[in-house]
Amino acid sequence: MMLDPLDLAKRLISAPSVTPATGAVFDELAAMLAPLGFAVHRFTRGEGPDGSEEAPVENLFAIRQGPPGSRHFAFAGHLDVVPPGEGWASDPFEPQVRGELLHGRGAVDMKGAIAAMVAAVAEVPANAGTISFIITGDEEGPALHGTRALIDYMAAEGHQPDLCLVGEPTSVHRLGDMVKIGRRGSVNIFIDAEGTQGHVAYPHLADNPLPRLVAILAELDALTLDTGTDWFQPSNLEITDINVGNRAHNVIPALGQARISIRFNDLHTGKSLSERVMAIAEKHGGKARPIISGEPFLTEPGAFSMLVSDAVESETGIAPELSTSGGTSDARFLRSVCPVIEFGLCNATMHKRDEAVAIPDLAILARIYARIARAALALEEGQAA
Numbered sequence: 001m002m003l004d005p006l007d008l009a010k011r012l013i014s015a016p017s018v019t020p021a022t023g024a025v026f027d028e029l030a031a032m033l034a035p036l037g038f039a040v041h042r043f044t045r046g047e048g049p050d051g052s053e054e055a056p057v058e059n060l061f062a063i064r065q066g067p068p069g070s071r072h073f074a075f076a077g078h079l080d081v082v083p084p085g086e087g088w089a090s091d092p093f094e095p096q097v098r099g100e101l102l103h104g105r106g107a108v109d110m111k112g113a114i115a116a117m118v119a120a121v122a123e124v125p126a127n128a129g130t131i132s133f134i135i136t137g138d139e140e141g142p143a144l145h146g147t148r149a150l151i152d153y154m155a156a157e158g159h160q161p162d163l164c165l166v167g168e169p170t171s172v173h174r175l176g177d178m179v180k181i182g183r184r185g186s187v188n189i190f191i192d193a194e195g196t197q198g199h200v201a202y203p204h205l206a207d208n209p210l211p212r213l214v215a216i217l218a219e220l221d222a223l224t225l226d227t228g229t230d231w232f233q234p235s236n237l238e239i240t241d242i243n244v245g246n247r248a249h250n251v252i253p254a255l256g257q258a259r260i261s262i263r264f265n266d267l268h269t270g271k272s273l274s275e276r277v278m279a280i281a282e283k284h285g286g287k288a289r290p291i292i293s294g295e296p297f298l299t300e301p302g303a304f305s306m307l308v309s310d311a312v313e314s315e316t317g318i319a320p321e322l323s324t325s326g327g328t329s330d331a332r333f334l335r336s337v338c339p340v341i342e343f344g345l346c347n348a349t350m351h352k353r354d355e356a357v358a359i360p361d362l363a364i365l366a367r368i369y370a371r372i373a374r375a376a377l378a379l380e381e382g383q384a385a
């Protein structure tokens, strides 16, 4: 009988794991995988203080070797969760079943999917091929020491998956309606306008930076970056923060700061957009400092996307839409290793209070994942690229 993904999901949700995750939640996953024949390796990266971008993050790589020369299929995901926020009907870290729903932080994003992966691999015979789990404790945060460190570890140890499935919650209205075959890129840019502090009534003795900041933001906000491409929605630029921190009515401040985030398609690169924004900032007397989070990528539709779609349709009756919409994910790193596709639970409650998964979806997802793993391991070399 299949392992019950509901029980597994409850165990994972019960271990609080707000980014950066370490410890108990990884103990739970390791305890699930070891009896299934997986060799589990865990390591921590990052040495900074709590709350800093460099705070320690735990990662887990688990592998069950198939026969020599067999194909290697990887499941990837994250055990960290976003902070619960206020107003939950029940404790976010005490999984609670109400009706058909399992409530708890991470139910859909993405402890429920990891539970389904574990239940799935229990159904795939070890002689079908090599299966691994690439699981980080920092996807929701800066992601400096998460999946990137796992990729370095796999390279150092000679573990090279042929195909990878990330279990992000890609479904929209019903389990199975959307599969992600790529993602837009992401760049976050910090903008500063500097001036000279002074008295509002003596502006000739000061230099107000805020009109310059406003001019920069107005020009950026008016940009139409593109209208989309074959596989990608239009790029969008959002002003995400404006910060002056001036509490006085009668003081011209010395500094105005803002932040923008651009999600961009394959007509751009992080560098080209960064240069464009820096030029606009400089034209108005400001400065821009970009942090490129990821470039756009597409896993061309082909044998891999077809086997994922077939698995979804066999279990749900739905032919999924192939999409690159929404945010970015750790697939932006994993695509350097092998072709990567994302499929998972319905995302309507992700990051919200009272996050919840439809309990029947957990077992359906486990069956879909088992089909995907079996089919991926059966693909001939060269078929999926």
Ligand SMILES: N[C@@H](CCC[C@H](NC(=O)CCC(=O)O)C(=O)O)C(=O)O
Binding pocket: 139, 140, 141, 142, 168, 169, 186, 187, 188, 293, 294, 325, 326, 327, 328, 329
């Ligand atoms: N900090 C990075 C990456 C943040 C990743 C985040 N991903 C999601 O929210 C997934 C949502 C979805 O599946 O559409 C994001 O896109 O912000 C950055 O800022 O780029």
Ligand SMILES: [Zn+2]
Binding pocket: 078, 109, 110, 139, 168, 169
């Ligand atoms: Zn996620």
Ligand SMILES: [Zn+2]
Binding pocket: 082, 109, 140, 350, 351
């Ligand atoms: Zn998330």
